[in-house]
Amino acid sequence: MIEFQSVSYAFDDVPVLRDLSLSIDDGEFVLLAGANGSGKTTLLRHCNGLLEPDSGEVRVNGTPVAEDLIAARSSVGMVFQHPRDQFVAATVGADVAFGPENLGLERVEIDRRVTAALEAVNMAGREDDRIETLSGGEQSRVAIAGALAMEPTHLVLDEPFTGLDEPARRSVLERLEALAADGTGILLTTHDLRDVCGLADRVIAMQDGRVAVDGPPKRALGKLEGLEVRVPNQ
Numbered sequence: 675m676i677e678f679q680s681v682s683y684a685f686d687d688v689p690v691l692r693d694l695s696l697s698i699d700d701g702e703f704v705l706l707a708g709a710n711g712s713g714k715t716t717l718l719r720h721c722n723g724l725l726e727p728d729s730g731e732v733r734v735n736g737t738p739v740a741e742d743l744i745a746a747r748s749s750v751g752m753v754f755q756h757p758r759d760q761f762v763a764a765t766v767g768a769d770v771a772f773g774p775e776n777l778g779l780e781r782v783e784i785d786r787r788v789t790a791a792l793e794a795v796n797m798a799g800r801e802d803d804r805i806e807t808l809s810g811g812e813q814s815r816v817a818i819a820g821a822l823a824m825e826p827t828h829l830v831l832d833e834p835f836t837g838l839d840e841p842a843r844r845s846v847l848e849r850l851e852a853l854a855a856d857g858t859g860i861l862l863t864t865h866d867l868r869d870v871c872g873l874a875d876r877v878i879a880m881q882d883g884r885v886a887v888d889g890p891p892k893r894a895l896g897k898l899e900g901l902e903v904r905v906p907n908q
């Protein structure tokens with residue numbers, strides 16, 4: 675479970691998260707929507723301690739993030755908006771292995787995780803491919819594999835569909851659906867709910883650093899007017 679308890683955060687004295695409380699259950703598939711600048715990315719970056727609240731607390735599986743950064747970073751896999759900026763190695767296998775290597779795991783366990791993570795994103799056997807030669811969709815899936823290799827309880831993705839064409843988008847969506855079905859909690863930001871909200875358990879929309887709407891998609895969709903979110907035709 676990821677819990678935000680009265681979290682406030684400001685960049686240079688400009689409030690971005692305002693007394694925000696929220697909890698995300700294990701296995702829940704949550705869409706985080708809202709206008710540009712409403713605070714979505716800032717919220718995500720609190721989930722594994724990339725940012726720390728000015729006040730309030732974030733807990734992952736019961737432990738305050740600030741108390742145990744390694745536990746938070748192992749439990750919450752993070753996939754950033756531009757996966758290209760996230761890669762640390764030249765080949766797929768080396769990149770996906772990087773996180774487990776940093777946990778100090780045995781080689782055999784690292785290899786097992788890399789194999790499983792690449793299978794989970796439909797990239798099995800592509801360890802030796804150079805990342806620069808992959809398509810955008812394949813790069814997104816490798817970035818997801820890198821997060822999965824940490825065997826997180828939650829996967830947090832910032833606009834994972836940016837720049838992807840329809841087949842790539844579909845492929846990433848299918849992977850996320852399969853992961854959610856296997857019990858991984860998913861939290862993803864998007865401005866466009868049109869083909870994701872069928873997969874989600876819950877839609878949260880932010881406005882000015884606060885939760886403006888929170889509920890199951892059917893209930894939330896009717897309340898999003900004015901929040902700059904594309905919704906399916908109803």
Ligand SMILES: Nc1ncnc2c1ncn2[C@@H]1O[C@H](COP(=O)(O)OP(=O)(O)OP(=O)(O)O)[C@@H](O)[C@H]1O
Nearest residue numbers: 685686690708709710711712713714715716717863
């Ligand atoms: N590093 C930073 N320094 C100063 N201000 C920042 C920084 N990062 C974000 N902000 C500001 O914080 C506010 C919230 O930004 P954030 O990226 O969380 O919004 P968002 O909802 O993810 O937006 P988008 O949909 O455009 O990605 C914005 O006003 C932004 O300008």
